[in-house]
Amino acid sequence: xxxxxxxxxxxxxxxxxxxxxxxxxxxxxxxxxxxxxxxxxxxxxxxxxxxxxxxxxxxxxxxxxxxxxxxxxxxxxxxxxxxxxxxxxxxxxxxxxxxxxxxxxxxxxxxxxxxxxxxxxxxxxxxxxxxxxxxxxxxxxxxxxxxxxxxxxxxxxxxxxxxxxxxxxxxxxxxxxxxxxxxxxxxxxxxxxxxxxxxxxxxxxxxxxxxxxxxxxxxxxxxxxxxxxxxxxxxxxxxxxxxxxxxxxxxx
Numbered sequence: 344x345x346x347x348x349x350x351x352x353x354x355x356x357x358x359x360x361x362x363x364x365x366x367x368x369x370x371x372x373x374x375x376x377x378x379x380x381x382x383x384x385x386x387x388x389x390x391x392x393x394x395x396x397x398x399x400x401x402x403x404x405x406x407x408x409x410x411x412x413x414x415x416x417x418x419x420x421x422x423x424x425x426x427x428x429x430x431x432x433x434x435x436x437x438x439x440x441x442x443x444x445x446x447x448x449x450x451x452x453x454x455x456x457x458x459x460x461x462x463x464x465x466x467x468x469x470x471x472x473x474x475x476x477x478x479x480x481x482x483x484x485x486x487x488x489x490x491x492x493x494x495x496x497x498x499x500x501x502x503x504x505x506x507x508x509x510x511x512x513x514x515x516x517x518x519x520x521x522x523x524x525x526x527x528x529x530x531x532x533x534x535x536x537x538x539x540x541x542x543x544x545x546x547x548x549x550x551x552x553x554x555x556x557x558x559x560x561x562x563x564x565x566x567x568x569x570x571x572x573x574x575x576x577x578x579x580x581x582x583x584x585x586x587x588x589x590x591x592x593x594x595x
Contacts, residue, residue, distance in 0.1 A: 346412060347405050347436045348373075348387070349592050353427040354398040354573065355465040360389050369393075369428060373404070376423040380416065381408055390442040390581045391449060394533065396465070396573035401594045403581050405442040434589040448510070448526055450580040451535045453571070456520040467520070468575035474546025476514050476521065482545045482555040483512040483523075486538075494562035495538050496531035497570070505531065514542070526580075533570050541568035 352369050362371035370387055377385040390403040413419060417430040424430070454467040463469070486492075491505040511526040523539050541558070544550040550558075550568070558566055583591060 349431040397576045399578040448582040450526040453523040454575045479542045479546040486512045494567045495534045497533035536570040540571045544568040
């Protein structure tokens, strides 16, 4: 039987989602706890990968078990997992469900604070300067009509596939700073952080909107801006086609 887990995690203290030899990953931490409860090795597959320090307000993972899992599995997992990981639910799903490949959309938010805030350490990126938001949004809109993004990809993706369908890309002001939200059917490695870094160049006048358009058409990763810090990045939503017996959570 296959089961889907809905969870969230604070990326501080973890080497990202993926299990790593050099430090604790969320995946490996979850697998250790799940294996103890199920009394057999459990391999967990996530809806994507996040880098060291990146957070997930909402994340989906699946695992297989030859026996029905305890009804109170979320409670038992939460009692064993560190405070930075929270399990919301566990649902049986069709055997062909895949947390990563069945997803049709993912949404990220990148949070910037203009005020030095001791309570935002590790949770937002501190940037004391105000960029031109209108100019950044003018550039961001160009992403909705583009298809390939080698300029925002760290390394080479599998099968040299740089295609992504971006459906939303917009900056908005908050009481203390800015939020950039972007949605797409898939994301390349470090794509969101490099996109934010490049759009900030537009906002600070170091790149023009036409220059951003040319970057999308012909640019490489070395032509784009630097990737911003990971602590401001959150995976916020993952969407799937309708699945019998499971209604994925809608997070606020």
